[in-house]
Amino acid sequence: MRVGFIGTGSMGSILIEAFIRSGALNPEQITATNRTIAKAERLAEQYPGLHVTPTGKEAASLSDIVFVCVKPLEYKTVLDEIQAVVHAGQILVSITSPVLIRHLEGIVPCKIAKVIPSITNYVLSGASLCIYSDRMLPEDKELLENLLSHVGSPLRVSEQYTRISSDLSSCGPAFLAYFLQRFIDASVQATGISEEEATLLVSEMALGTGKLLTTGGFTPASLQKRVAVPGGITAEGLRIMENELGGVFDDLIRTTHSKYEEDVEKVEARFFGNQIE
Structure with a gap:
């Protein structure tokens, strides 16, 4: 199994390091890229064997599971870049809450999961929230949760409760x-x-x-x-x-939910533009 990471910022790098330190993945199984490529290269220096590619398109084409670890408003650009190389047999994993399953399914043909990780995964603890599209088969969910179980406890939640x-x-x-x-x-x-x-x-x-x-x-x-x-x-x-x-x-809850709704609206505008009235 090969796992790709598009984005090696704070959470992307935490997941990569946690997967390697837990023994879930060997560095040779990981392909990573980042807009500032030096960040991905530093991870490769730390974990020899980790493969760095210059583009998300190449990282996606080489992977069975693709983690997209970028900011919400950058998702549309990433998906437009990789949609020509991803296929129905792959699993694409989003780690951000405002980008909804339907946003992702509208652009790429692969199986879709949302996984909201936590900084506690860095010490191989805490929860990883799992939300699945209808394209995900039981064996796909089991594969992903087996991977996540090395760095915490995968918990299935409904997308409507993503924010809370x-x-x-x-x-x-x-x-x-x-x-x-x-x-x-x-x-x-x-x-x-x-x-x-x-x-x-x-x-x-x-x-x-x-x-x-x-x-x-x-x-x-x-x-x-x-x-x-x-x-x-x-x-x-x-x-x-x-x-x-x-x-x-x-x-606190009102404020976080208000910010979430604002972010979803921005993502909607980014994905659908003039289609939104």
Whole structure:
């Protein structure tokens, strides 16, 4: 099996490195290209055997599975370039949420999947959201999910829930990291504890909490209940957060969905132009 990557920016390079480090793919099985070709060449230097091509067209023609890892408004250009060389037996994988299955199916004849990865895949953990077109057969889904299972947990979701699923699994690490950083900053300012020590404590806490919520059998609600003794310090802290942060998460979801809808409209205009009234 040969796997191509059109785009080796942040997420494209993370996937390539994770697939190689996990043993899912050998460098010799990967063909990569990037608009700034030096980025792809640096990966080839790091992983000898990885093949770099100057064009997406060549990368697609050499691959059984093609990951398109470019910005949403660049998809139309990429698809126009590769449509003459891709065929019905290949799987094309989009990793961006605003580009819809129907956008892709309207241009290329191959099987279509959307996979929304997460930065957590870099450490071979977290979810990979999988959305499939009707062209994908059961064996195609199994092939792709077997590949993804080396770098995390492939989870099938409906395209209508792409945005909220992405908020939770893909944007979530950044949102959680922001909360932890604010927790660290406040601790340092209020008590004088060193930032290094506070960061270590918070990082170990986050790791342990993740294990409790996965293999430990806790839910977020049951974990709070277990830790917060009525009238105790944790309960008082939770009360403050409920009072101060209650509406933040509603605003967060509204904002991400509004941005998503705006991005979908831009993609629609890019794909269909004057056909949109």
